[in-house]
Amino acid sequence: MVWLLRLLLLLIIIFFFYMALKYLFTPKRRLETARKQKRFLLIDNEDVRKNFFLTYKGTVFTGEKYKGTTDTTYDVISISIRSDDPESLKGFSNDDFYFIDKKILEKYPKAEIHWKSPVKEF
DSSP states (O other): OHHHHHHHHHHHHHHHHHHHHHHHTOHHHHHHHHHHHTOOEEEOOSOTTSOEEEEETTEEEEEEEEEEEOSSOEEEEEEEEEESOGGGGTTOOHHHHHHHHHHHHHHOTTOEEEEOTTTTTO
16 A cells, blocks of 8 residues: 555656656746747748747747749748737847848758738838
């Protein structure tokens, strides 16, 4: 009976340790922390059907990936980016958007980047 209680206690400790690690490494939590610290962070799942998220200078952007054919491969050819909060774009310059473009093109070199409103008008 004592061994059963010890085993149960050990399993409960392992479960709480697992849940703590899972919480610490959640991508949404990392994105929110980077947003608060005004750092650049790109969180991208390799699955084309899933959007990627990036944060820069306290603003969160969402990117939609579209796959198509290039000259030699079947790859991501178009990316559409929008800001989740247009009010947080205050203070951004052209250089900031070029920096974001450069970082995305490092990951998807054959992609064409399209900015949605209000960045498109900028």
